[in-house]
Amino acid sequence: MDMADNSAAGAALDRKVRELRKREAETFRRARPKSEAAIGNGIAGFFGGVPMHWMTDWPTPFPIVVDRARGATIVDIDGNRLDDFCLGDTGSMFGHSPPPVARAIRRQAGRGLTYMLPSEDALALGALLVERFGLPHWQIATTATDANRFALRVARAITGRPKILVFNGCYHGSVDETMVRLVDGRPANRPGLAGEFRDLTRNTKIVEFNDLAALEAALAEGDVACVITEPVLTNSCMVLPDPGFHDGLRRLTRDTGTLLLIDETHTVSTAVGGYTRRHGLEPDLFVLGKPVAGGVPASIWGMSDEVAARYRAYNLAKEPGYSGMGTTLSANPLQFAAMRATLEEVMTEANYAHMDALAARLTAGLSRAIEANALPWHVARVGARVEFICAPGPLRNGSEAEAAHRPDLEAAIHVALVNRGVLIAPFHNMMLVSPATTRRQVDRLVAAFGEVAEMLAV
Missing domain, CATH: 3.40.640.10 (Type I PLP-dependent aspartate aminotransferase-like (Major domain))
Structure with a gap:
């Protein structure tokens, strides 16, 4: 592929990303009227409208207001259930309220x-x-x-x-x-x-x-x-x-x-x-x-x-x-x-064995979706921690990792996954498998990712 072809492909992907993010943001809003009313304009009394500044770093149009979480599932105040692969960005790596x-x-x-x-x-x-x-x-x-x-x-x-x-x-x-x-x-x-x-x-x-x-x-x-x-x-x-x-x-x-x-x-x-x-x-x-x-x-x-x-x-x-x-x-x-x-x-051997097996299943499923859509991406894993990376790999150092980061693309994927019932970390596409995570949840994530990847294929 010559430079002109690369430029055209890049422009086409940028257009798809903009369209996807706009469409998914609207879907997200329609599903969460209570959350939007509660936090769409910020929470009164908090600087920046949130208790901690990184709550606005999520790529969703406004933060999800959680009603409850148990195991590997979060339910928001609008009644939406999410398979949770963020798990508090590792803080709840073993599931919510073990x-x-x-x-x-x-x-x-x-x-x-x-x-x-x-x-x-x-x-x-x-x-x-x-x-x-x-x-x-x-x-x-x-x-x-x-x-x-x-x-x-x-x-x-x-x-x-x-x-x-x-x-x-x-x-x-x-x-x-x-x-x-x-x-x-x-x-x-x-x-x-x-x-x-x-x-x-x-x-x-x-x-x-x-x-x-x-x-x-x-x-x-x-x-x-x-x-x-x-x-x-x-x-x-x-x-x-x-x-x-x-x-x-x-x-x-x-x-x-x-x-x-x-x-x-x-x-x-x-x-x-x-x-x-x-x-x-x-x-x-x-x-x-x-x-x-x-x-x-x-x-x-x-x-x-x-x-x-x-x-x-x-x-x-x-x-x-x-x-x-x-x-x-x-x-x-x-x-x-x-x-x-x-x-x-x-933190037991049995729980880690469960986590490792499902993380391997997740890695394989994400890799298949990437390959099926001919995307120049890859998947990396350390134990129960899995990431899809929107660039070729493997990466060897921090400079390569920073260059591989695609904020707009990753944000669009994140919101699209939320709308399909899956929550991943708001930072660098991280996903965790917990002892409470089920095979069915992993398969739902793979299916949702595959659907989004197909929409982004150029």
Whole structure:
């Protein structure tokens, strides 16, 4: 196909996308008169009309107002039922209100919600964290952002080094130091940061994922305290590690005295114990947020014996005073109860086997639809987490992932899927399969996607 043909095909696709989005927006509005009346002009009392700004980031004409959610289904106030593959963008990865977690919340609700002291559930939780995730020393926080922030402070404290290193396109919540990107091969603050008064690149190095040569060069100066990474990039379009990348990453960090922090907030979809346990990674620090308490706000961060010993020695030697770490509501008994229930009864081998099998079915179905309509797209998967990517693949780094993002096209697909009874994440086409997800729900998603893909075929 020559340049003229490519240009014509691109124009035709753009026209189809505009028409599809307009048509689907009208269908969405007609199905949700109560939601539109309640939130179409914003909710009174909230800045921007919503309790949290990202509620307006959904590509629907206005946010869906949820009446209830259970398992893998959401029902809005207009009575529309949606097969939920977003699942709170991983926060409800094991389904909405898993019965063991709901029972634990009810049990704890009458016993107090926070008191800055351990409960009986905490006595069991420490051993559960060691058994599930491997590292021997743990602390509780409320969000993965907090956990990452605290772990990075420890890394700097015990190494005496000022800098961290991230991979372009990474996801680590809203940790300030990670809000950097590569622009034409040079580090830069991410665009749009509100009120940021620092050049974050002064203390953050950034290289491309899967580029061991660049990583080696960046670590050679000996000023990096910690490399923080996801095992698989998930913040734009999914990027899987090259064979040998994680082995090289671990070797280079050890050779340069650099700590390695693995953030499994998204990739815990892989297996019990996450991608780290499944693939035998050996981090010095480990962070997991979102789904660890079945939807109750909670996160965990763990340390190796060596890191714990160095941190203990640091605390004994440092001057007295507040460490700048910890929040009052972290490590509360509601978190303990929900996490214990999640680890003992929800995050099980049987549930992961169910999730993995249906995620494989979903991946195959989406791939067939893409192939049948001759679309230059591909599908990526890490465990129960699946993405369709509207560009050829596989992708190898964050720059390729950013270039593969097609906001207008993805927004049109998203609303069209909602109108066909399926909800996916509003960001980068992410879909999760939960223990509550059924084969029938997966097949409905595949059918809806196939119908939309056929409308977009050029």
